[in-house]
Each structure stands twice: as C-alpha cells, then as structure tokens.
Amino acid sequence: MISVLPVPRADRACADASATAWALAARAGDPEAAEHFVRALHGDVLRYVTHLSGDPQNAHDLTQDTFARAFGSLHRYEGRASARTWLLSIARRAVVDNLRRAAARPRIADAVDWRMAVERSRPCGLPGFEEGVALLDLLETLPEDRKEAFLLTQVVGLSYEEAAGFVGCPVGTVRSRVSRARASLDRLLLDSDAPSI
Incomplete structure (x- = not known):
C-alpha cells in the first residue's frame, strides 16, 4: 500500500x-x-x-x-x-x-486484426503514450524553477504551501511559477498544433 x-x-x-x-x-x-x-x-x-x-x-x-x-x-x-x-x-x-x-515490445493477440484489438483496448478520451512523451518533452523546455513547481504541485500532488516549504520560497512565488509554467505549456501546445506554412 x-x-x-x-x-x-x-x-x-x-x-x-x-x-x-x-x-x-x-x-x-x-x-x-x-x-x-x-x-x-x-x-x-x-x-x-x-x-x-x-x-x-x-x-x-x-x-x-x-x-x-x-x-x-x-x-x-x-x-x-x-x-x-x-x-x-x-x-x-x-x-x-x-x-x-x-x-x-510485440504483443500477442488472438484476434485476426490485431490493430483493431489494440484500438479497442485503449480507454477512450485519455491521452496516449505519444502525448505523454510529448508533454514530458515540453516540460523539459521550461526553466528549472517553473518545472519543479509544476511537477511538485501538478504531478506529485503537493499543495502550494507544501511545495513552497519544499523549495524554500514564498507560496506566492510557487503560484506564480506554476501559472507561468501552464501559460508556457499552453503556448507551446498551440504552436505545435498550428499548421506549417
């Protein structure tokens, strides 16, 4: 447990x-x-x-x-x-x-169309592996202090107060870093979705 x-x-x-x-x-x-x-x-x-x-x-x-x-x-x-x-x-x-x-790793499937079996086994509406790796790559572009604040609060699950104590800075600084990290990630996602000319 x-x-x-x-x-x-x-x-x-x-x-x-x-x-x-x-x-x-x-x-x-x-x-x-x-x-x-x-x-x-x-x-x-x-x-x-x-x-x-x-x-x-x-x-x-x-x-x-x-x-x-x-x-x-x-x-x-x-x-x-x-x-x-x-x-x-x-x-x-x-x-x-x-x-x-x-x-x-290859997967064993007893279905005739293994691709269809894989697609049916995936939960609908959840991001896949590629999206997870893309998000991790996007996180790597953030400045270290913003990435740390974002990971501590949004991934590890610490409150802003706990993250501030962990990092050793005021709560407002953690809130600001997380907000800026979200804005940067949003901007990067929009830029990656924009069609190339």
Missing part, C-alpha cells in the same frame, strides 16, 4: 536536507548513509512512479530501477539540487524508458 499522507512543511525541509546530506555521504562511500538515503526517499519515489506510469503493479520495479540508476550516477551528484529533486528526475526518466520499451 502506498501512503498519500502529506508531510508537514518543516518536516519536509528537514527531511530534504537530511536526504541530501546522506546522498553526499553515500557518494563518499558510507554504506549506512546510502541506506538512510534510500529509506528517506523510497516512499516519494514509489508514489511518483506509480502516478507517472499508472501501473501500481510495476511501481516497485520502477522504484528499484530508479535507485539503481541513482547509485550508478551518485559519483556525479554534487548537491546543487536537493536529493529528492535529483532522484525524482531520475525516476521520471526511468518511467519514460519503461513506457518506450513496453511500446516497442
């Missing part, structure tokens, strides 16, 4: 600082710090990959993949961003790679 209870702002800021310190100590070779790092952020990564992938059955594998990737690149982590932010960006890439692998 995945907990969705929010962590109080002060506790989150303290936990963030601790997780970052543990990540830096683990980078230096401290195995106990590595264990604390995983325990501190495991729940956040699990919730995040469950939300992004929409697949609770695969969430634990994706979480494990995220930590494996993180430990593989821990030697490059310098602590400029919080360990949580760094780890969630790795988790996002793990989910995208998993979705791409799944899309490329």
Whole structure:
C-alpha cells in the first residue's frame, strides 16, 4: 500500500536536507548513509512512479530501477539540487524508458486484426503514450524553477504551501511559477498544433 499522507512543511525541509546530506555521504562511500538515503526517499519515489506510469503493479520495479540508476550516477551528484529533486528526475526518466520499451515490445493477440484489438483496448478520451512523451518533452523546455513547481504541485500532488516549504520560497512565488509554467505549456501546445506554412 502506498501512503498519500502529506508531510508537514518543516518536516519536509528537514527531511530534504537530511536526504541530501546522506546522498553526499553515500557518494563518499558510507554504506549506512546510502541506506538512510534510500529509506528517506523510497516512499516519494514509489508514489511518483506509480502516478507517472499508472501501473501500481510495476511501481516497485520502477522504484528499484530508479535507485539503481541513482547509485550508478551518485559519483556525479554534487548537491546543487536537493536529493529528492535529483532522484525524482531520475525516476521520471526511468518511467519514460519503461513506457518506450513496453511500446516497442510485440504483443500477442488472438484476434485476426490485431490493430483493431489494440484500438479497442485503449480507454477512450485519455491521452496516449505519444502525448505523454510529448508533454514530458515540453516540460523539459521550461526553466528549472517553473518545472519543479509544476511537477511538485501538478504531478506529485503537493499543495502550494507544501511545495513552497519544499523549495524554500514564498507560496506566492510557487503560484506564480506554476501559472507561468501552464501559460508556457499552453503556448507551446498551440504552436505545435498550428499548421506549417
């Protein structure tokens, strides 16, 4: 079961600082710090990959993949961003790679027209894989502070107050960043839908 209870702002800021310190100590070779790092952020990564992938059955594998990737690149982590932010960006890439692998994998269908079977199995009105990847690509064009505010509030599900405590800025700044991120995404979507001349 995945907990969705929010962590109080002060506790989150303290936990963030601790997780970052543990990540830096683990980078230096401290195995106990590595264990604390995983325990501190495991729940956040699990919730995040469950939300992004929409697949609770695969969430634990994706979480494990995220930590494996993180430990593989821990030697490059310098602590400029919080360990949580760094780890969630790795988790996002793990989910995208998993979705791409799944899309490329052949599927067995006992129907004569397998394309029709695939189309019927998709829920109507929901964005597909291509739209999800396109949205992730659009998010990458945003400035880092706006992208972080948008992901924390719109994807991870933190309130504006929680996100402000997490980032360490006023609530109004988070609201402004999210609003500007939405406006940028809207503009980019309209530009991509405009016919080429």
